[in-house]
Amino acid sequence: MLVLLAAALLLLPDTSSPAAGQEAGLTRLVCTSIPLDADPTCPVPAMPIQGGTAQEQDLRATLVQLRETILQQKEAMSSQKEAIKELTSKLTRCEGVALGESAQLQAKFKGGRRKQHGGKDTMGDLPRAHSQVVDHLGRTIQALKDRLASLEQQTRANPSNQAIPSDLREQLQRKLGDLESQLLNKVSELEDEKFVLLNETAAHRYKTESALNALHERVTELEKESNGFKSPDDFKVSLPLRTNYLYARIKKSLPELYAFTVCMWIRSTALSSVGTPFSYAVSGQANEIVLIEWGNNPIELLINDKVAQLPMNINDGKWHHICITWTTRDGMWEAYQNGHLRGSGENLAPWHPIKAGGALILGQEQDTVGGRFDATQAFVGELSHFNIWDRILTSEDIRSMANCSANLAGNIVPWIDNNVDVFGGATKLPLETCQERLVSS
Known part of the structure; x- marks a missing residue:
């Protein structure tokens, strides 16, 4: 802007000369210094549009344009x-x-x-x-x-x-x-x-x-390790004391039976009578099936509170394999010890079917279903492989189990670990091999 202004001033004619001053209608451009805080735009005096030379008119137009440009730049900068x-x-x-x-x-x-x-x-x-x-x-x-x-x-x-x-x-x-x-x-x-x-x-x-x-x-x-069982049936129940609170209970209940075979390995350590290896009680009949030896009596089989004496002797501290068969037809029964028939009979609760839904207890005699045990009738010793079938096994099957040539499981009550609960201090222990039990019998 200053360059343009200077150029405009240089183009203006010198009005101080007499020749220039004699020309009519000419005016003079005067710029005055102003303070810094005042309006920086130079006031342009009103000039007549008409009159003057063409050069002066061009300068006037240039000054007007410069003034407008300055105002626009000021607004843009703001x-x-x-x-x-x-x-x-x-x-x-x-x-x-x-x-x-x-x-x-x-x-x-x-x-x-x-x-x-x-x-x-x-x-x-x-x-x-x-x-x-x-x-x-x-x-x-x-x-x-x-x-x-x-x-x-x-x-x-x-x-x-x-x-x-x-x-x-x-x-x-x-x-x-x-x-x-x-x-x-x-x-x-x-x-x-x-x-x-x-x-x-x-x-x-x-x-x-x-x-x-x-x-x-x-x-x-x-x-x-706590079980120590090689297979589900490889254990025994130990009942070391003659009390009214040590026993084992079979979880599976019996159905109605018209014949049965009960087999087990048993070792009695009592000094006197064997006690009750097992008992089955139902509602209304505590002595539905009981195997017991107490007092001076021999081993007895009770069915529906009827009694048959069995010619067996197992109170010697050794392992014995025993089996008992019974049928409701004429009440016929047989007793085997170590695979040999020791006795038989009939008229033991004939035509009486074994009732279902009772409690099957090992080691105690029941006066009510599942309770009221008598310590004098308790079994002392060890039991294993307690199995029940709903039929009469042949003598060959019984002999094969007794001499360790076969291991048959009951179809009604099999001897397996999860089917037997122990109470009152009775324990489950690993069982000796069949041959070791056979040698000690």
Whole structure:
């Protein structure tokens, strides 16, 4: 602008010369210095449009154009200053928001880790907070970039506007670059911490599952060691004392029977009578089936409270294999000891079917269904392989079990571990081999 003004002054004719002053209608352009805080625009005196040379008219038009250009530049600079102030304020607030939300996110993340170590998994909250902060910062930075680009585009589109000063542009770009770097660093830190936390959670889960599996295996081993049974029937029930509270109970109940065979391995350690190896009681009849030896009486078989004496002797502290058969037809019965028939008879509760749904007890005689035991009638010793069939076994089958050539399971009551419960101090113990029992018989 100053260059144009100087050129205009040089083109003006010298009015101080007499020749120039004699020309009519000429005016003089005078510029006066003003204070710094005053209006910088020079007042242009009103000039007549008509009159003067063509050169003077061109100068006047140039001055008017310069004045308009100065006013436009002033307005543009004022608008640009306001935009720059607003943009700087936005950047400052963005930095504050970024720092505040970063601190909040770190607090949430640490709190989430503390909750996870306390027993609750908060991994689901962390990704949402992380995504929200990243999205917010990304949108803010992008908006600032768009605003700055728009401002520069407007400046380039208007040739009369001055460009944004280079130092201010560099400052804005540095701030945007710093914000982008902070955002990328924060995202990287959050991803690293999230990865570490996921690894710690997976490792903790793996350790917990390994510990549980090891504990389960150990419990299984201890159960096997405590049982010590090679097979489900390889055990015996020990009743070491003559009391009214040591006994074992067969879980499976009997159906209605018209014949049966009862076999068992038995070893009595009592000094006097054997007691009651087993008893079966039903509602209304406590002596539905009972095998007992007490007082000075021999071993007796009771069916429906009817009695038959069995010619067997097993009170010697040795293992014996005994079998008893009975049928409701004529009440016929047979007694086997160690595979040999020791006695038989008939008319033992003939035509009386064995009632179903009673309680089958090993080691005690029942006065009521499942209770009222008498210590004087208790069995003392060991029992094993107590089996019941709903038919009469042949003598060959009985002999094969007694000499250890066969091991038959009852089709009504089989001798298996999970079918026998012990009470009052009675125990389940590993059983000697059949050959060892045979040698001791």
